[in-house]
Amino acid sequence: MSDADINLAELSDDDLVAQMHDDLYDGLKEEIIEGVNILLGRGWTPYKVLTIALVEGMRIVGEDFRDGILFVPEVLLSANAMKAGMFILRPLLAETGAPKIGKMVVGTVKGDIHDIGKNLVGMMLEGAGFEVIDLGVNTSVERFLAAIDEHKPEILGMSALLTTTMPYMKVVIQALKDKGIRDDLVVLVGGAPLNEEFAMSVGADAYCRDAAVAVETAQSFMKRRSNQGGLAAPEPA
Ligand code: B1M
DSSP states (O other), X not given: OOGGGOOGGXXXXXXXXXXXXXXXXXXXXXXXXXXXXXXXXXXXXXXXXXXXXXXXXXXXXXXXXXXTSSOHHHHHHHHHHHHHHHHHHHHHHHTTOOOOOEEEEEEEBTTOOOOHHHHHHHHHHHHTTEEEEEOOSSBOHHHHXXXXXXXXXXXXXXXXXXXXXXXXXXXXXXXXXXXXXXXXXXXXXXXXXXXXXXXXXXXXXXXXXXXXXXHHHHHHHHHHHHHHTSOOOOOXX
């Protein structure tokens, strides 16, 4: 049977998820939209659809990109299909009715155009009750500073997916120090090539290995802030 003959609605949950991984791999946006809607219709939570059907599918794409089996044009199609699925889930994740607990400015650093992970972090934070100001990709230090000035967030989040762009986080943190505002903000960093050690070396407050950890860490900082009337490092997430 060709993919075109498959009726997604007739598949079991497991088969549908496996098919969605294939469809994400093949960059089939319409099929991803249909699959997301079917799973939601079967009572899956938006978070479960996001992590099991979409993020896991993108992980497989990433492996084959790394191994030279997939190339940029194909991965772009996968990314577009992923984003179409995320577009459906975003309002649902934000719909928790959670009271606003803080403000975060987030962006992918200069030179880097990867935004799926950063978007996911933003969506999950919105769902947890944060107001998220998303500066998009390729964000210069000047844009970060201007947004901080304008929005006065408690938290700054930076994302980098390339080993060549992750050092730019240090440039931004140094600029915060130069302006005398470093201690007014919690700086969280994330992205596939980062780790805890790197985060500490650039002077961030915490490394977030995924969106769920970003939410826990941001919540933890906000809790301590309200308990202590200031900022302090949280327990490790
Ligand atoms: Co690119 N790419 N890419 N790419 N790409 C990677 C990152 C790479 C690891 C692939 C590989 O070789 N295996 C590799 C980097 C190698 C390296 O630096 N050592 C790579 C490369 C080389 C490139 C190009 C240079 C390729 C080229 O042109 N020859 C080029 C660079 C362009 C540029 O940025 N200047 C490029 C381009 C692209 C596309 C445009 C085709 C596309 C991006 C589309 C888009 O984002 N709109 C793309 C993609 C899709 C990938 C992979 C396959 C997938 C990334 C992704 O979306 N993952 C990626 C392979 C990989 O990472 N394994 C790859 C899914 C996402 C949910 O995970 O982004 O890790 P992630 O986010 C997670 C966590 O990291 C964390 O939470 C997220 C959710 O759980 N997190 C944060 C992320 N940001 C956070 C911020 C926080 C907190 C947590 O703030 C508080």
